[in-house]
Amino acid sequence: MVPPACLHQVLLSLVLILTSAMSLGARQEPPTAAEQQIYTEYIQWLASVPPEQRGPDMAPKYRQALAAKGTPAAEIERRLEIVDREGQRMEVARWNTFFTADRPRFNLAPNAFLIQIAEKRTPGTALDAAMGQGRNALWLARLGWQVTGFDPADQALDVAQRAAAALGLTLQTVNARFETFDFGENRWDLILLSYAGCTGGVVEKVEKGLKPGGIVVIEAFHEDAARQFRIGGSICATGEPPHAFRGLRTMHYEEPIAMPDFGAQPMRLVRYAGEKPRP
Numbered sequence: 001m002v003p004p005a006c007l008h009q010v011l012l013s014l015v016l017i018l019t020s021a022m023s024l025g026a027r028q029e030p031p032t033a034a035e036q037q038i039y040t041e042y043i044q045w046l047a048s049v050p051p052e053q054r055g056p057d058m059a060p061k062y063r064q065a066l067a068a069k070g071t072p073a074a075e076i077e078r079r080l081e082i083v084d085r086e087g088q089r090m091e092v093a094r095w096n097t098f099f100t101a102d103r104p105r106f107n108l109a110p111n112a113f114l115i116q117i118a119e120k121r122t123p124g125t126a127l128d129a130a131m132g133q134g135r136n137a138l139w140l141a142r143l144g145w146q147v148t149g150f151d152p153a154d155q156a157l158d159v160a161q162r163a164a165a166a167l168g169l170t171l172q173t174v175n176a177r178f179e180t181f182d183f184g185e186n187r188w189d190l191i192l193l194s195y196a197g198c199t200g201g202v203v204e205k206v207e208k209g210l211k212p213g214g215i216v217v218i219e220a221f222h223e224d225a226a227r228q229f230r231i232g233g234s235i236c237a238t239g240e241p242p243h244a245f246r247g248l249r250t251m252h253y254e255e256p257i258a259m260p261d262f263g264a265q266p267m268r269l270v271r272y273a274g275e276k277p278r279p
């Protein structure tokens with residue numbers, strides 16, 4: 001979930017790779033000096049790992065590295081928890097800054113693939129997962145959808161709510177993460193994952209959360225883009241969504257080279273829309 005446009009900080013994006021793969025709760029208060037030190041040591045270790053050995057979940061490797069240095073098991077887990085928590089805190093801060101910047105570095109317009117898929121559908125309940133500042137949620141709400149969106153970046157949610165109020169629209173916004181948001185059961189006519197990762201950890205939640213006849217819409221970076229540009233977080237492998245969403249009927253699938261909503265030049269993307277069959 002790291003747009004190329006804001007990837008000046010390689011290490012930070014690597015941290016996000018670790019943190020997005022772990023699922024401990026975020027804490028609001030700033031870290032102590034000792035916790036900061038633990039986090040710094042993790043960053044230093046990460047910088048020493050050859051790029052080809054880095055992956056979406058660095059926790060097992062870091063566990064091994066600490067164990068090899070003789071760190072007791074309980075201390076290893078304590079450190080991993082601190083690294084995870086601090087990474088989450090920094091990620092929220094980074095997205096808050098990104099979405100409240102004076103000069104936006106992303107496409108402020110609603111996602112074109114969402115428009116293509118959703119504009120002819122009858123409005124119902126929509127979930128905008130990792131909604132950011134709400135460009136897509138607002139477009140859906142304007143068409144009459146009842147929209148709920150969640151994101152851990154509280155200031156981005158505030159931007160969305162202010163825009164909704166200015167437009168006389170209603171949005172339900174929830175300060176939550178994929179790991180904590182309850183998708184419910186048979187609840188949504190549309191679930192959107194726009195630059196919000198690929199299928200990792202969400203397949204069951206999406207398939208259960210959709211109403212029969214409901215659809216999921218995904219636009220994400222393809223792994224080819226990640227080979228060319230520094231993109232952290234969850235990206236899509238070739239053919240991944242149609243393969244992963246076994247309970248859905250593929251309505252649309254493509255892997256075009258196109259201009260991403262987050263990024264300054266064309267790259268390979270993944271666009272997927274799948275429908276939950278009616279019984």
Ligand SMILES: C[S@@+](CC[C@H](N)C(=O)[O-])C[C@H]1O[C@@H](n2cnc3c(N)ncnc32)[C@H](O)[C@@H]1O
Nearest residue numbers: 001095130131132151152153177178194195262
């Ligand atoms: C590239 S932005 C996409 C925002 C929005 N979906 C859009 O297309 O405009 C990625 C979003 O993912 C959010 N995010 C990062 N980690 C997350 C997590 N674990 N759970 C939910 N959202 C997360 C960020 O706060 C950010 O708003």
